[in-house]
Amino acid sequence: xxxxxxxxxxxxxxxxxxxxxxxxxxxxxxxxxxxxxxxxxxxxxxxxxxxxxxxxxxxxxxxxxxxxxxxxxxxxxxxxxxxxxxxxxxxxxxxxxxxxxxxxxxxxxxxxxxxxxxxxxxxxxxxxxxxxxxxxxxxxxxxxxxxxxxxxxxxxxxxxxxxxxxxxxxxxxxxxxxxxxxxxxxxxxxxxxxxxxxxxxxxxxxxxxxxxxxx
Amino acid sequence: xxxxxxxxxxxxxxxxxxxxxxxxxxxxxxxxxxxxxxxxxxxxxxxxxxxxxxxxxxxxxxxxxxxxxxxxxxxxxxxxxxxxxxxxxxxxxxxxxxxxxxxxxxxxxxxxxxxxxxxxxxxxxxxxxxxxxxxxxxxxxxxxxxxxxxxxxxxxxxxxxxxxxxxxxxxxxxxxxxxxxxxxxxxxxxxxxxxxxxxxxxxxxxxxxxxxxxxxxxxxxxxxxxxxxxxxxxxxxxxxxxxxxxxxxxxxxxx
Numbered sequence: 001x002x003x004x005x006x007x008x009x010x011x012x013x014x015x016x017x018x019x020x021x022x023x024x025x026x027x028x029x030x031x032x033x034x035x036x037x038x039x040x041x042x043x044x045x046x047x048x049x050x051x052x053x054x055x056x057x058x059x060x061x062x063x064x065x066x067x068x069x070x071x072x073x074x075x076x077x078x079x080x081x082x083x084x085x086x087x088x089x090x091x092x093x094x095x096x097x098x099x100x101x102x103x104x105x106x107x108x109x110x111x112x113x114x115x116x117x118x119x120x121x122x123x124x125x126x127x128x129x130x131x132x133x134x135x136x137x138x139x140x141x142x143x144x145x146x147x148x149x150x151x152x153x154x155x156x157x158x159x160x161x162x163x164x165x166x167x168x169x170x171x172x173x174x175x176x177x178x179x180x181x182x183x184x185x186x187x188x189x190x191x192x193x194x195x196x197x198x199x200x201x202x203x204x205x206x207x208x209x210x211x212x213x214x215x
Numbered sequence: 216x217x218x219x220x221x222x223x224x225x226x227x228x229x230x231x232x233x234x235x236x237x238x239x240x241x242x243x244x245x246x247x248x249x250x251x252x253x254x255x256x257x258x259x260x261x262x263x264x265x266x267x268x269x270x271x272x273x274x275x276x277x278x279x280x281x282x283x284x285x286x287x288x289x290x291x292x293x294x295x296x297x298x299x300x301x302x303x304x305x306x307x308x309x310x311x312x313x314x315x316x317x318x319x320x321x322x323x324x325x326x327x328x329x330x331x332x333x334x335x336x337x338x339x340x341x342x343x344x345x346x347x348x349x350x351x352x353x354x355x356x357x358x359x360x361x362x363x364x365x366x367x368x369x370x371x372x373x374x375x376x377x378x379x380x381x382x383x384x385x386x387x388x389x390x391x392x393x394x395x396x397x398x399x400x401x402x403x404x405x406x407x408x409x410x411x412x413x414x415x416x417x418x419x420x421x422x423x424x425x426x427x428x429x430x431x432x433x434x435x436x437x438x439x440x441x442x443x444x445x446x447x448x449x450x451x452x453x454x455x456x457x458x459x460x461x462x463x464x465x466x467x468x469x470x
Contacts, residue, residue, distance in 0.1 A: 011308055011311075011313060011339075013285060013308070013309065013310070013311040014285070014289075014311060014313065017285050017286050017289070017311060018289055020286070021286075021289070046336050046338060046339075047336050048336065111413075122217075123413060123414055123415050123438060124413060124414075125337065125338055125384055125414070125415070126217065127338065127384070127385065127415050127438075128217050128218060128219075128220050128260070128415070128438065128439065129217070129218045129220065129260055129468040130216065130217045130218065131216070131218075151469075152218060152468040152469070154290065154291060155217075156291075156338045156384075157338075158337075174216055175217060196289060197289060197290055197291050197313065198289070198290070199255070199289055199290050199470070200289075200470075202289060203289055
């Protein structure tokens with residue numbers, strides 16, 4: 001059974017309708033025991049990092065997720081999920097927000113990095129369809145099976161994941177500069193874009209995850 | 216590279232898609248769920264549904280439409296029309312909408328933008344703004360509400376900046392002067408607003424042919440272009456429009 005983690009982070013309805021469309025067996029759950037017992041985990045969401053981490057901690061879901069991923073449960077993080085699986089996020093009321101820490105790295109802020117690099121005229125949030133270039137030879141590249149390289153996926157975010165280890169980069173997207181739009185290590189994969197909102201290619205990617213990675 | 220979006224707009228009344236000219240004389244033109252699926256399959260990038268129902272019975276029918284649309288299409292869609300409270304917003308989000316568009320209600324109660332953004336995230340809260348040419352305003356445009364019937368006395372540019380500050384994540388900017396007449400978007404207005412704000416702007420009002428989209432997405436600096444009549448009546452397909460934009464060097468999603 002696929003467990004979709006519910007932590008009050010925005011719209012889970014679109015993930016549910018996509019999984020229904022794929023005829024997947026799934027349950028939406030805020031229960032850490034159910035997360036520990038999952039065959040496969042989807043960790044979606046939109047929202048604000050500090051708020052999301054607060055809810056996860058209160059419900060004991062951060063620890064359940066660490067244990068499940070540590071035990072080898074195939075897990076897909078989406079959007080803010082891809083950011084807070086990292087060590088920390090710069091989206092914080094002051095300083096940084098400590099995150100789940102399943103992959104080394106930081107969620108960084110486009111506006112700040114545009115200013116540092118002297119890039120102007122780009123809107124934040126990065127909202128809309130943008131191309132994802134899969135990295136050849138990555139162990140998790142079967143996530144993109146049957147999807148033409150450079151296909152467009154739907155994004156909506158102001159922060160982006162910056163994993164420390166280049167070897168985990170699974171997909172790259174250009175917005176002012178190239179950033180990691182998908183990464184993976186072992187049983188953990190994550191996309192900054194929303195496969196559930198990315199039309200036929202997005203549904204294909206979700207299906208690939210469930211078939212090629214799913215427990 | 217981030218692509219320019221083509222957004223198809225469907226006005227829904229009593230469960231049917233309807234189309235009017237300058238907010239008058241609506242005629243029913245089809246089933247919104249079937250139309251949504253058709254546009255999704257044709258490669259449209261996003262959809263907007265406006266509830267133009269007056270009755271509470273119509274409201275219920277509309278929520279049902281939103282739920283059915285959510286099961287049929289796997290691209291983002293926005294819902295607007297008469298959303299006056301956090302509860303109203305929650306209802307359409309739970310039905311499967313990605314974003315909500317706040318228009319007249321946001322003018323009457325700007326706090327709904329900040330409250331909505333705090334609860335559902337900025338990306339979810341879209342300011343819908345109807346603007347009318349008015350030389351007496353500092354920016355040359357006045358905000359109007361209730362489908363253009365009520366003048367607010369607010370300057371369009373000032374309102375766009377205020378809404379951004381309050382937490383709106385996007386602006387759908389509709390020109391009342393060009394709406395429904397299919398002679399092209401209001402380029403000057405769109406350019407002024409889009410260059411002034413840091414959030415995406417969707418141009419609306421006046422699309423009649425693919426070149427109109429090319430103009431507003433290049434000269435007008437819009438991030439997306441909203442269309443209705445030109446595709447609803449079958450004059451152009453989504454791929455006709457994308458082919459034209461591509462020939463103009465405007466990045467669009469290939470499907």
